[in-house]
Each structure stands twice: as structure tokens, then as C-alpha cells.
Amino acid sequence: MDHLIDRIPLRFEIYEEGDISIVNLNKLKKYVQETTGIEIFLRGNIYENISMDQVQTIAQKMAQLRIKDPEKEFLNKTPLKGEVTYEEERISDQKWKSFGILYEGILYQKHLADFPLKKKLNERYCSILITNQLVGTWDQNDHRYHIRTSIYGSPHIISVPGLVLAPAKPREFYIKRQMGVPVEILKEEYKGRFLEHGDLRTTEILKGYLIQALFYDLIGNPFCDDSDCRLFNSHWQEEMLHAQLDGKYEFCSKHEALLKKIRNTNKEVQSLKMV
Numbered sequence: 001m002d003h004l005i006d007r008i009p010l011r012f013e014i015y016e017e018g019d020i021s022i023v024n025l026n027k028l029k030k031y032v033q034e035t036t037g038i039e040i041f042l043r044g045n046i047y048e049n050i051s052m053d054q055v056q057t058i059a060q061k062m063a064q065l066r067i068k069d070p071e072k073e074f075l076n077k078t079p080l081k082g083e084v085t086y087e088e089e090r091i092s093d094q095k096w097k098s099f100g101i102l103y104e105g106i107l108y109q110k111h112l113a114d115f116p117l118k119k120k121l122n123e124r125y126c127s128i129l130i131t132n133q134l135v136g137t138w139d140q141n142d143h144r145y146h147i148r149t150s151i152y153g154s155p156h157i158i159s160v161p162g163l164v165l166a167p168a169k170p171r172e173f174y175i176k177r178q179m180g181v182p183v184e185i186l187k188e189e190y191k192g193r194f195l196e197h198g199d200l201r202t203t204e205i206l207k208g209y210l211i212q213a214l215f216y217d218l219i220g221n222p223f224c225d226d227s228d229c230r231l232f233n234s235h236w237q238e239e240m241l242h243a244q245l246d247g248k249y250e251f252c253s254k255h256e257a258l259l260k261k262i263r264n265t266n267k268e269v270q271s272l273k274m275v
Contacts, residue, residue, distance in 0.1 A: 004258070005265050007218050009126040012040035012210070015117070017047070018132035019095045020160055024203040025130075031207050035259060036214060037266035038126070045094040046116050046129060054115075059087035061111055067102040070145040073138050075104055098132040098161050105135030105151040112155055126217050127155040128210060135159050149240075150209055152216040158209050160202060167237045169194045194237035205244040215255070218262075226252040 012032055014025065029040045047058070063079035063086075076083070090096045112129065113121055121127055135157055136145040149162040159166075168174075173190050177183060187196070195201060208230030212222035215231060224231035227239060228247035234240035251259060 004218055004261070008262055008265060009038055009214070009217055010122075010124045011126070012036075012038055012214075013043050013120070013125050013127045014040065015043045015046040015127070015129045015155070016094075016131075017045065017129055018090070019097050020130055020132050021095075022198055022200075022202050023130060023160065023206060027203050028206060028210060032210055035207075035211060035263075037263035038214075043120075046112070047091050048094070050091075050116065055088055055091050056084075058091055058111075058115060059084050061115070062087040062091070062103070062108075065103045065107050065111065067104055067136060067145050070102065070136065071143070073143070073145075075107070096132075098134065100134065100161075102134045102136050102145065102147065104145075105137045105148055105157065108135050109151055109153050109155065109157055112157075117155055121154055123154075126214055128213050129155050129157050130160065130206070131157060132160050134161055134165065149234075150212065150222075152213055152222050156213040156216065158206065158213070160206075161197065163202065163205060163209075163240070164195050164197055164199070167194075167234050167240045169237050193241070195241070201241075201245065205240065208244045211251075211259075215258075218258070224252055224255060228252065229255060231255055 014028070016025075025042050029042060032038065032040050047055075050058070060079070063083040064076050066076040066079070066083065068076055117127065134147055135151055136147050137151065138144070139146050147159075147162055147166045149159060149166045151157045170190055170193055173186055173194075176186055176189075195205065212231055216222040222231060223233035226232060227243060228249060229252040230243055230247070230250055231252075232239065232243040232247075234243055249256070
């Protein structure tokens with residue numbers, strides 16, 4: 001337990017990328033502080049105040065991280081001029097919309113650590129990027145890239161569109177789609193059973209993913225096997241909605257006990273500072 005205490009982050013640092021206006025960051029801040037007792041700072045757009053030369057350097061790298069064919073494990077090593085220009089415009093516009101481009105998530109994470117966040121990352125901080133871009137990782141089992149909701153590490157990446165596209169919709173949805181039922185009809189039929197773009201439930205769902213990032217830093221495992229716990233590793237939309245919105249409890253007894261320990265430790269630290 002002492003080892004756990006030593007790994008409690010001094011603070012959360014939340015960065016943004018692109019248009020994430022559907023997310024209420026102040027609600028997330030309040031929730032995380034109340035749940036963990038750890039101070040949280042909202043740092044704004046990750047590319048704020050960078051020079052034009054830096055924009056060009058980042059754009060070139062980002063264009064190389066595009067996944068053009070999810071069934072091939074190689075990257076876009078020689079991007080077209082138009083692809084680089086697109087990245088320059090995306091990086092320069094803090095409210096840039098997502099256009100469904102998929103990026104190699106592990107290298108995306110490494111690039112963030114090596115460049116825009118190089119002087120900002122601290123091993124004692126829980127640094128999280130909430131992005132409107134899609135990130136994926138290669139699956140060795142079926143030999144293809146899969147969209148991910150989150151990639152934990154330094155920094156942690158949580159993808160807002162990934163929450164919509166990574167967990168699978170109900171099986172019947174795909175069966176009926178293969179039978180030729182129009183997607184718009186299916187969306188109406190299964191409305192509420194999966195997250196959609198611009199969904200007002202997004203902020204509430206993100207709460208659990210921020211706490212998952214914390215547990216990754218604390219014990220190296222962000223997930224829980226209990227489907228009622230917010231740390232449950234959901235592979236289906238209905239699993240995600242249940243764990244984050246209507247589980248029997250917010251956290252299982254094991255993780256709630258750890259969170260209580262973290263809160264009490266932070267209270268003790270604050271009390272000592274006031275003496």
C-alpha cells in the first residue's frame with residue numbers, strides 16, 4: 001500500500017485536441033477532484049502557442065502516422081503534399097472537426113511525448129489528452145488495426161469519436177445491416193443502446209476513462225473484470241453504457257477502497273501543508 005501512495009499523481013493535467021465541445025470539461029474536473037482528491041488542471045489545446053515552423057514539423061509527422069489500410073501494418077512514410085497541408089490546417093485550428101482519419105495510436109502517443117508535450121510531461125502528473133481524432137493499434141490476433149477508445153501511457157489518449165466507433169454495437173444491428181436495412185433506420189430502432197456522435201452522455205462516460213488513466217499510473221492496470229465497475233474494459237457499446245451510466249455502483253469494492261485510500265492520503269497531505 002505504501003508503494004501505491006508513492007505513485008499517487010501530484011495532479012491531473014488535461015489537454016485538448018480539436019473540437020471536443022460536446023465534452024463538459026468543468027464537470028469532468030469537478031468529478032475527478034471529488035473522486036480522487038487530486039487537483040486537476042485544464043491546460044487547453046495541445047498545440048496552443050506553437051510556431052509555424054513547429055506546425056510544419058508536426059504536420060509532416062502526423063501525416064506519416066495515418067493508417068490508410070487497416071489490414072496492413074505499415075504507415076504512410078511518404079505522405080502527399082495535400083495530406084501534410086491538411087495536418088497543418090488541423091493543428092492550426094483549435095476547433096477542427098474530425099473527418100474519420102485513423103492514426104497509429106502508439107506512435108501518436110510517442111510523438112506527443114517527444115514534441116508538443118516534451119517539456120510538459122512529468123512522471124508525477126497524470127497527463128491526459130482528450131482528442132477528437134481516431135487512434136488505433138495493431139491486433140496481433142486478427143492482423144489488422146482496430147479503433148481504440150483509449151491508449152494509456154504517457155500521455156494517456158482518450159478519443160471522443162473512439163467512444164462511438166470502437167465498442168461494437170448490438171450484434172443484431174450488424175446482422176440487419178448485412179440484410180440491407182438502411183443504417184438510419186437501424187439507428188432509430190436501436191437508439192439509446194449505443195453512443196452517437198454529439199451524444200449528451202459523452203461527458204458522463206468520459207469520467208470512468210479518466211479514472212482508468214489514474215489506475216494505469218498507480219498499478220499499471222486501468223481495467224476491472226467487474227462489469228458494474230467504471231473500470232470495466234468494455235468491448236461492446238452496451239457494456240460501456242452499463243458500466244459508465246447504470247452499473248450497480250460506480251466502482252467495485254476493491255477499486256473504491258483504493259480510491260478512498262487516495263482521498264484520505266491527499267487530505268493528510270493538505271493538512272500537513274496547513275500546519
